[in-house]
Amino acid sequence: MNFNLSEEQNLIRDSIARFVSENYGFDQRNTVVAMDHGFSTEHWQQFAELGWLSIPFAEAHGGFGGGPVDTMLIMQEFGRGLVAEPYLPTVLLFGGLLQTAADAALQEKYIPKIISGELQGAFAYLERQSRYEMTDIATTARQEGSNWVLNGEKTVVLNGGAAQKLIVAARTSGEQFDRAGITLFLVDAGSNGFKSTTYRMTDGQEAANLTLSDVTAEAVIGTTGDGHALMAPIIAAACTAVCANALGAMEALNALTLEYCKTREQFGVAIGSFQALQHRMVDMFGACENVKSLMYRAVCTAQEGDDDAQRSMLALKVMTGRAGRLIGGEAIQLHGGMGMTDELSVGFFVKRLMIINTLFGDADYHQQLFAKLVNVSSSEQGEQSSEAA
Amino acid sequence: MDTRLNEEDLAFQKEVRQFLTESWDDEVRARCSNPATMKEGAEEWQDRLYKKGWMAPHWPVEHGGTDWSVTQKFIYNSERATFGAPEAVPFGVTMVASVIIDYGSDEQKAKFLPRILQSDDWWCQGYSEPGAGSDLASLKTRADLDGNEYVINGSKIWTTYAQYADWIFCLVRTDSSGRKQEGITFLLIDMKTPGITVRPIDTIDGFHHLNEVFFDNVRVPVENRIGEEGKGWTYAKSLLVQERLSIAEVADSKRALTELRELARGEVNGGKTLLEDPLFAKRLTDVEIELMAVEFTELRALASIAEGDEPGPESSLLKLQGTEIQQAIQELRMDVAGYYSGTLQGDLGADQLGHDFADSAQKNFFRGRAASIYGGSNEVQKNITAKYVLGL
Numbered sequence: 001m002n003f004n005l006s007e008e009q010n011l012i013r014d015s016i017a018r019f020v021s022e023n024y025g026f027d028q029r030n031t032v033v034a035m036d037h038g039f040s041t042e043h044w045q046q047f048a049e050l051g052w053l054s055i056p057f058a059e060a061h062g063g064f065g066g067g068p069v070d071t072m073l074i075m076q077e078f079g080r081g082l083v084a085e086p087y088l089p090t091v092l093l094f095g096g097l098l099q100t101a102a103d104a105a106l107q108e109k110y111i112p113k114i115i116s117g118e119l120q121g122a123f124a125y126l127e128r129q130s131r132y133e134m135t136d137i138a139t140t141a142r143q144e145g146s147n148w149v150l151n152g153e154k155t156v157v158l159n160g161g162a163a164q165k166l167i168v169a170a171r172t173s174g175e176q177f178d179r180a181g182i183t184l185f186l187v188d189a190g191s192n193g194f195k196s197t198t199y200r201m202t203d204g205q206e207a208a209n210l211t212l213s214d215v216t217a218e219a220v221i222g223t224t225g226d227g228h229a230l231m232a233p234i235i236a237a238a239c240t241a242v243c244a245n246a247l248g249a250m251e252a253l254n255a256l257t258l259e260y261c262k263t264r265e266q267f268g269v270a271i272g273s274f275q276a277l278q279h280r281m282v283d284m285f286g287a288c289e290n291v292k293s294l295m296y297r298a299v300c301t302a303q304e305g306d307d308d309a310q311r312s313m314l315a316l317k318v319m320t321g322r323a324g325r326l327i328g329g330e331a332i333q334l335h336g337g338m339g340m341t342d343e344l345s346v347g348f349f350v351k352r353l354m355i356i357n358t359l360f361g362d363a364d365y366h367q368q369l370f371a372k373l374v375n376v377s378s379s380e381q382g383e384q385s386s387e388a389a
Numbered sequence: 390m391d392t393r394l395n396e397e398d399l400a401f402q403k404e405v406r407q408f409l410t411e412s413w414d415d416e417v418r419a420r421c422s423n424p425a426t427m428k429e430g431a432e433e434w435q436d437r438l439y440k441k442g443w444m445a446p447h448w449p450v451e452h453g454g455t456d457w458s459v460t461q462k463f464i465y466n467s468e469r470a471t472f473g474a475p476e477a478v479p480f481g482v483t484m485v486a487s488v489i490i491d492y493g494s495d496e497q498k499a500k501f502l503p504r505i506l507q508s509d510d511w512w513c514q515g516y517s518e519p520g521a522g523s524d525l526a527s528l529k530t531r532a533d534l535d536g537n538e539y540v541i542n543g544s545k546i547w548t549t550y551a552q553y554a555d556w557i558f559c560l561v562r563t564d565s566s567g568r569k570q571e572g573i574t575f576l577l578i579d580m581k582t583p584g585i586t587v588r589p590i591d592t593i594d595g596f597h598h599l600n601e602v603f604f605d606n607v608r609v610p611v612e613n614r615i616g617e618e619g620k621g622w623t624y625a626k627s628l629l630v631q632e633r634l635s636i637a638e639v640a641d642s643k644r645a646l647t648e649l650r651e652l653a654r655g656e657v658n659g660g661k662t663l664l665e666d667p668l669f670a671k672r673l674t675d676v677e678i679e680l681m682a683v684e685f686t687e688l689r690a691l692a693s694i695a696e697g698d699e700p701g702p703e704s705s706l707l708k709l710q711g712t713e714i715q716q717a718i719q720e721l722r723m724d725v726a727g728y729y730s731g732t733l734q735g736d737l738g739a740d741q742l743g744h745d746f747a748d749s750a751q752k753n754f755f756r757g758r759a760a761s762i763y764g765g766s767n768e769v770q771k772n773i774t775a776k777y778v779l780g781l
Contacts, residue, residue, distance in 0.1 A: 001391065001392050001393075001394070001460050001463075001688065001691075001692055001695070002390065002391055002692055002695075002696075003390050003688075003689055003692050004390065005390070069390050258779055258780075258781075261781070262780070262781065272781045273781070275772070275775075278771065278772070278775035278779075278781050279768070279771045279775070281775065281779055281781065282706075282771045282774045282775050282779065285706070285774065285778065285779060286706055286709070286710060286774075289682075289686055289706060290679065290682035290683070290686070290710075291682075293682045293683070293684075293685035293686040293688075293689060294678075294681060294682045294685065296390065296685055296689065297392075297681065297682075297684075297685045299390065300390055300391070300392045301392075303390070304391070304392065304393055311681075312681065315677075315678040315681045315682070318674075318678050319678055319679075319682060367671065367674055367675075367678075370674050370677075370678065371670045371671075371673075371674045374650070374674065374677060375650065375654075375664045375670065377654060
């Protein structure tokens with residue numbers, strides 16, 4: 001039993017940490033976020049050259065063959081600097097779905113382009129009415145000859161402005177809320193009838209709402225009607241990844257707050273000498289340790305194929321949402337008036353933490369999934385598995 | 390990163406399960422859980438552990454301990470808790486023994502350790518005083534040297550199981566001229582010595598476990614002093630870290646939570662079980678998620694101990710979170726009992742009362758309030774974390 005990193009993992013972590021410390025100072029980040037689509041294409045090329053874009057992909061496609069621990073390290077280090085480049089939408093979501101669900105021809109065509117930094121992607125799964133329910137899909141796809149034609153609207157598509165290719169979830173059969181009958185399609189952003197409206201999120205990243213009017217899909221990803229089953233493992237891995245991003249942000253925010261309380265003086269002493277504030281900082285530290293422990297639990301159980309992996313991921317997502325609120329709120333409070341300003345990075349960290357809470361379902365949503373999973377009795381478990389069979 | 394057990398550890402886990410299946414039987418379980426027979430029950434259980442060679446897993450082999458790895462100790466403790474078996478009463482085998490092994494003389498080791506191992510002596514802990522609780526170092530019980538003996542005057546309070554104890558290990562003041570942490574001496578005192586009286590303290594949980602112990606010109610031979618005079622605080626402090634780690638009782642909380650869920654499944658309100666009540670389900674899963682985190686915080690601490698690091702001030706956070714979880718589970722268990730949680734079962738059978746866990750639920754709820762007070766109150770743990778972990 002150990003929680004040590006391999007030599008390669010240490011190298012990955014150190015190289016990202018160096019990049020963040022050299023390129024993601026407060027002013028540097030503001031410059032990056034103000035660029036087109038909210039990130040730097042120069043940085044993206046640098047990621048490609050350093051091999052970071054290849055880490056989660058299989059060696060057969062020119063990847064590094066990394067696992068959940070590697071993804072955690074990357075996302076955690078990115079979180080410390082609030083790195084703006086779209087690693088989640090392009091590499092983990094779009095790339096992840098290609099890698100696990102697409103046929104060999106599509107994989108060979110597009111994965112090397114992601115790794116080389118040429119291709120930006122996105123995953124469009126949300127709709128105006130769907131809130132956190134991923135089966136609530138009203139966008140339709142109908143077959144015309146050998147083509148599939150999509151109609152509908154997709155919302156809050158991360159990196160939806162920069163993406164050249166997108167994977168879109170649409171209904172090919174069944175009713176709204178049915179798990180079966182959802183199909184994933186590869187769509188080119190330049191297609192006829194494809195319209196995107198971009199806007200910024202509170203943390204600076206760009207998102208888009210898409211209108212699809214008789215858009216002809218480039219290809220089907222995986223089997224028709226199986227989209228939900230194909231999405232589920234990628235979303236689960238992405239939940240863990242965004243929690244790692246939040247963990248990095250929490251660690252940075254706690255460090256900033258601690259430093260501020262040690263140096264800021266009121267009533268002739270450092271405010272960190274006040275017990276009321278000390279206990280709040282201990283609560284922030286404890287919340288962050290909880291997230292770190294559940295993080296290690298989630299990546300270890302996922303990596304080891306343990307039965308507890310699903311429960312661990314859900315617990316992590318719940319705890320990350322709640323801890324993010326606590327740490328974010330306390331960080332603003334302990335910084336006093338300065339915490340209210342855009343002159344410090346505090347607010348940017350808090351905004352990122354709040355967005356992460358909502359990604360793929362917030363803490364309340366995931367806690368309900370958690371309760372459903374753990375409160376099943378052993379006899380019901382038997383019934384469920386026989387249903388599944 | 391790897392949390393899987395290797396072949397050797399899996400074989401060890403099997404051995405532990407087999408031992409517990411055979412040795413933790415209904416008879417000893419019944420005696421341990423009844424307060425009236427708890428002492429004999431604990432002695433019987435500890436005797437079985439002794440015969441297996443597992444009474445003191447954390448002691449060095451030369452004194453009767455084991456050569457278990459940190460992982461194996463973790464496995465043993467997890468399995469023990471899963472089976473619902475108690476830890477050995479800690480005051481002798483875990484607490485004073487650690488100090489004797491680390492700082493005691495060869496004579497003291499030879500005299501005391503075998504008797505602790507065989508549960509011949511019961512020990513109690515003389516730390517807190519009426520005027521020294523969380524501020525332990527302000528203790529005032531005096532020890533004045535008179536020839537080859539210390540003369541003890543003062544009192545100790547919250548002394549668990551003093552009514553059973555043959556010996557008490559005490560922090561006493563031998564010098565009050567310097568800093569309050571200096572001038573404290575660690576003494577081992579025979580409870581049969583003239584001048585010692587024990588007063589029981591009735592507590593809100595209805596059990597008798599706490600006492601006040603009075604010392605009136607109690608004469609203790611110098612040979613019963615641990616290490617040097619005035620160095621008692623240093624010896625005691627190493628114990629406190631260990632105490633906090635064990636107070637977290639993570640494995641026991643896991644078992645308690647599993648039981649709680651089944652109890653809640655059995656309680657029906659308006660045709661629905663409590664598990665289907667969204668507010669109850671929220672509170673239950675809040676605790677479970679927190680416990681899953683603390684479980685791995687403990688594993689992280691154990692992994693770093695296995696690599697040679699000393700358990701340090703992080704143990705304060707584990708104590709804090711572990712006891713909050715214990716209390717949350719106790720509170721939920723009492724809530725599951727509904728209005729029965731206000732009943733005193735007394736001599737009634739469960740069939741006569743109409744409920745079988747309400748009595749233990751309310752007693753454990755009240756008893757559990759102590760967990761955030763003893764071992765250094767949870768607020769003191771926050772102070773320690775702020776100072777030594779956060780550097781404030």
